[in-house]
Amino acid sequence: MFTCFLPKVEFGAGKVNHIADYVQGLGTKAAIAIDPYMNSIGLGDQIAAQLKKVFIESVIFADIEPNPSCFKVDEMAQKAKAERCDFVIAIGGGSAIDYGKGLAVMVNSQGSSWDYTERNDHDVLRPGSNTLPLVAIPTTSGTGSESTPFSVLNNPVLKEKSTIVNERIFPRLAIVDPELMVSMPSKITASTGFDAFAHALESFISLKANPYTTMVSREAMSIVVRNLPEAVANGGNVKARENLAWASTLAGSAIAHIGVTLPHSLAQPVGGMFGVPHGDSIAACMVNVLEVSWQSDLEKFAAISTLMDPSISSLSLRQRAEKCPDLVSKLLSDINLHVKFSTFGMTENDIDKATSIALTGYYFDIECHPKKVTREEIRQIYKACL
Ligand SMILES: NC(=O)c1ccc[n+]([C@@H]2O[C@H](COP(=O)([O-])OP(=O)(O)OC[C@H]3O[C@@H](n4cnc5c(N)ncnc54)[C@H](O)[C@@H]3O)[C@@H](O)[C@H]2O)c1
Ligand SMILES: [Fe+2]
The missing domain is CATH 1.20.1090.10 (Dehydroquinate synthase-like - alpha domain)
Structure with missing residues (x-):
């Protein structure tokens, strides 16, 4: 006995250019969590411009370090809440996608994203039904975070990483465009x-x-x-x-x-x-x-x-x-x-x-x-x- 699931996947070179067609209906304001390198080459602005054509506003969150900090996620979730973002588009390697998943949980939640990670030394909080929908766009071919219900976060105080494991952070849609990966050294x-x-x-x-x-x-x-x-x-x-x-x-x-x-x-x-x-x-x-x-x-x-x-x-x-x-x-x-x-x-x-x-x-x-x-x-x- 077993269960199978995959998110809806839009796969192929150039797919990201059609993002506006894919995300309609998910919300009216996107939090774009994007890898800083991909943002520096203009991808964040390009996506924001495409969304605007279908009347979707957006806010860019590009201050994302590798192995993202749970505290940074908590802080930025407050900003996304103040901006009234109602869905998340996460673009980058596993770090940006996991950060985006953290935002999706924390925009409407109390406490710290660390409290939601799966550990046997604390009571684990579970993401609620108010978790924002998430679109994942990988730019590395590695973590597969676009098809997992996991968000790996780093606690810089403890110097430990832990994982939120929950179906509510499973991407609604993954846009897997290999052209975004060509720039990887x-x-x-x-x-x-x-x-x-x-x-x-x-x-x-x-x-x-x-x-x-x-x-x-x-x-x-x-x-x-x-x-x-x-x-x-x-x-x-x-x-x-x-x-x-x-x-x-x-x-x-x-x-x-x-x-x-x-x-x-x-x-x-x-x-x-x-x-x-x-x-x-x-x-x-x-x-x-x-x-x-x-x-x-x-x-x-x-x-x-x-x-x-x-x-x-x-x-x-x-x-x-x-x-x-x-x-x-x-x-x-x-x-x-x-x-x-x-x-x-x-x-x-x-x-x-x-x-x-x-x-x-x-x-x-x-x-x-x-x-x-x-x-x-x-x-x-x-x-x-x-
Ligand atoms: N959620 C999951 O299911 C899952 C699974 C495995 C690992 N992870 C987590 O994912 C994180 C690692 O993600 P990662 O390995 O994808 O690396 P990463 O996201 O940390 O990125 C590594 C570096 O590559 C750069 N980069 C990303 N895309 C690029 C591109 N197209 N061109 C040039 N540079 C690019 C980034 O700027 C960064 O400097 C870790 O925190 C790990 O624990 C998550
Ligand atoms: Fe891994």
Whole structure:
């Protein structure tokens, strides 16, 4: 038994130019939460001008940092409320989209957006029916936030990241236009593309995987493996960008249903503590997690290896499964993304804190990992990743 859902997706090159046709009926004043780089090249003004033609006013919110702060969301929600915004258009990478989702919740709510994040150390508030409708327009091909009901927020006081998980922040519409992704430099292409790969892999091996997520995760992994090295080497290749954009939306759909597993659970605490680009933090631990995990489900890890390198298909199940960490390490080499947690300043002294955060804020994803891990095993993985 399972449930399937995707937002309405308008997919294809140039789709963003038709935004005014798609958003009519959602409201009369949009809060446009836009990545500062995309705003600096004129996209915010361009969208505002298109909306004006159909009598929709807008206010631009472009002061959005990577790993957006929950307090900034709270502050800007007050402004969006004063401006009487009645829907949100979020444009950018996962940071801008998650910020937009936070705004959508907080415009009509009390307290802090942090109170709405899923943790086992506070009473979680739930977004109400007055949450604003949201349109998501990704400009990275990575997080898949355009097809998830998640908003990842950073608490700069605690130096921790946590996630609002609720169907009310599921986008009403996603406009996925690969032309918006062509401007990504190769480093950001690699980091965000590896995040999409991780979503696909982690949902594929999840104990919660179902027939829908398995199909979607497998397809997303295949597309990333075949297109990410090319997009990193040649960012102007719109076909590779288009393929990755679709893979990212698909992988987002997989995690929307069943969440992620251990790599994200270990990476997110380090991301919050050291302000690391999200995909880099996952790249730093993925191979180590695979090394301790591949024996827990030979079928699935062998399937991943075979998909990454069809030439090994005649090897035994165990031999193929065992190759999984090396093949993922090779992908990281091909996209020039070899990082360790020490690259971000983490030392052995930080391991206990990171472990506690993982077990507090990401316990639900750890429980879905096929290899059961104890607190001590998590500590050992962190140590190996330094
Ligand atoms: N909501 C979800 O389902 C979900 C899933 C995974 C991760 N996340 C969160 O998303 C955030 C990371 O998002 P991200 O990896 O997309 O990166 P990001 O949004 O932080 O952007 C990274 C950098 O890329 C730049 N950028 C974005 N688009 C660009 C473009 N087209 N051209 C040039 N530069 C561009 C931004 O200005 C920024 O400097 C993290 O906070 C992570 O935890 C959310
Ligand atoms: Fe991610």
